[in-house]
Amino acid sequence: MSQEMAVYEVFGRERKGEPHKHAGSLLACDADMAVLLAQELFCRRKEYVQIWVVPRDAVRQAPVGDAALGPEPRRLYRSGEGYRETVDKWKRFGGDRRADRA
Amino acid sequence: MSEERLAAFEAKIARGELIEAGDWMPDEYRRQCLRLIVTHANSELMGALPEREWIPRAPGLQRKLSVLSKVQDEIGHAQMIYRVAEDLGRPLGITREHMLEDLIAGKAKFHNVFTYPAPTWADVGVIAWLVDGAALETQGALLRTSYAPYARILRRVCAEEAIHLKHGEDIVLTLAAGTRVQRAMLQDALTRWWQPLLHFFGPPDEQSPNTELTFRWRIRLMTNEQLRQSFLRKYVPKVQALGLAIPDAELRQDPATGDWLYGDPDWNEFWRVVKGGGARTEDRLRLRRMTREQQLWVRDAMATPTSAA
Numbered sequence: 001m002s003q004e005m006a007v008y009e010v011f012g013r014e015r016k017g018e019p020h021k022h023a024g025s026l027l028a029c030d031a032d033m034a035v036l037l038a039q040e041l042f043c044r045r046k047e048y049v050q051i052w053v054v055p056r057d058a059v060r061q062a063p064v065g066d067a068a069l070g071p072e073p074r075r076l077y078r079s080g081e082g083y084r085e086t087v088d089k090w091k092r093f094g095g096d097r098r099a100d101r102a
Numbered sequence: 103m104s105e106e107r108l109a110a111f112e113a114k115i116a117r118g119e120l121i122e123a124g125d126w127m128p129d130e131y132r133r134q135c136l137r138l139i140v141t142h143a144n145s146e147l148m149g150a151l152p153e154r155e156w157i158p159r160a161p162g163l164q165r166k167l168s169v170l171s172k173v174q175d176e177i178g179h180a181q182m183i184y185r186v187a188e189d190l191g192r193p194l195g196i197t198r199e200h201m202l203e204d205l206i207a208g209k210a211k212f213h214n215v216f217t218y219p220a221p222t223w224a225d226v227g228v229i230a231w232l233v234d235g236a237a238l239e240t241q242g243a244l245l246r247t248s249y250a251p252y253a254r255i256l257r258r259v260c261a262e263e264a265i266h267l268k269h270g271e272d273i274v275l276t277l278a279a280g281t282r283v284q285r286a287m288l289q290d291a292l293t294r295w296w297q298p299l300l301h302f303f304g305p306p307d308e309q310s311p312n313t314e315l316t317f318r319w320r321i322r323l324m325t326n327e328q329l330r331q332s333f334l335r336k337y338v339p340k341v342q343a344l345g346l347a348i349p350d351a352e353l354r355q356d357p358a359t360g361d362w363l364y365g366d367p368d369w370n371e372f373w374r375v376v377k378g379g380g381a382r383t384e385d386r387l388r389l390r391r392m393t394r395e396q397q398l399w400v401r402d403a404m405a406t407p408t409s410a411a
Binding site: 005007024025026027028029030032033037040041042044045061 | 124171174175178181182185188189198254255258262404405406407408
């Protein structure tokens with residue numbers, strides 16, 4: 001029996017080793033049909049080496065960096081920028097040899 | 103409250119930010135986007151149907167495969183663009199069924215160019231080269247629209263339209279280098295399509311309705327006349343290089359601005375077609391109704407979960 005169509009989000013991996021990216025969405029009666037339609041709609045020119053279809057209902061979205069929590073602290077310790085002083089600290093030991101950059 | 107929301111929305115647009123499907127937007131923004139997007143989807147569908155008639159008649163296997171692939175692309179575009187429209191229409195209670203029903207009832211707009219006959223193979227070439235070229239001008243400008251889901255799907259649509267254009271260009275170049283009969287057929291097709299091509303971009307800016315909000319909200323970014331001039335600058339020199347005569351005695355380029363000045367392309371005819379009075383409007387809608395009926399079993403089969411089959 002036919003049933004209600006549901007929205008599926010389609011994600012595609014463009015090359016091996018790359019992450020999947022959102023391609024678009026489609027209407028289908030179930031996941032198998034969604035795969036078939038996604039191949040027809042989004043993969044006519046070998047755009048992807050692999051696709052995912054996900055029922056839209058299964059996706060939860062949330063904002064990031066909500067301004068309501070107040071100004072964002074500068075979390076420098078999360079980035080390389082927070083550790084620049086190592087250059088000065090190395091001077092005591094004759095400077096950073098930077099073997100990794102040589 | 104709603105005035106504050108509107109002000110925040112307009113500030114967001116002014117900062118060049120994009121609107122996503124779940125974001126708050128004024129109903130009028132939603133309606134204007136929806137009108138634009140549904141007309142686009144309808145046009146993809148209505149353009150594919152007469153083109154499909156050329157698959158068995160295309161000369162040679164390569165050309166058949168090209169037309170077949172173009173038709174498949176256009177139907178695919180319709181599917182993807184209706185999907186974007188559905189998400190926009192949902193808060194207004196507008197579904198894909200409504201859009202398709204309005205179309206076959208003759209209540210919805212689709213592009214004027216799809217109401218004209220394409221009697222020869224040269225018409226197929228001229229349509230794929232110049233009508234798709236014109237569509238690429240319009241759609242290319244919309245890649246920067248403020249409604250992000252439409253912009254994203256347009257990237258794919260434009261990439262495929264660019265291939266259709268090459269397919270049309272190849273047909274036209276072949277005919278242009280062909281026999282006297284082939285060249286005459288090409289000239290006749292160009293003569294038939296020139297006025298619809300000028301009409302393609304819509305009436306002069308001062309006669310175009312709904313423009314103020316559309317531009318303020320960055321739904322559209324280029325006016326009808328800007329798009330038409332962009333098209334003419336690209337394609338008039340190419341058409342002339344092929345030795346074809348453009349059927350407009352007044353056509354000339356303004357040396358100062360580079361703009362092309364053209365003779366009035368009968369805007370009464372344009373409005374007659376917009377209101378559903380095109381030469382093939384009824385035929386094409388009948389074809390659409392027939393297709394919809396004949397393919398009911400396919401849609402039914404596709405709505406049946408494979409596990410239950």
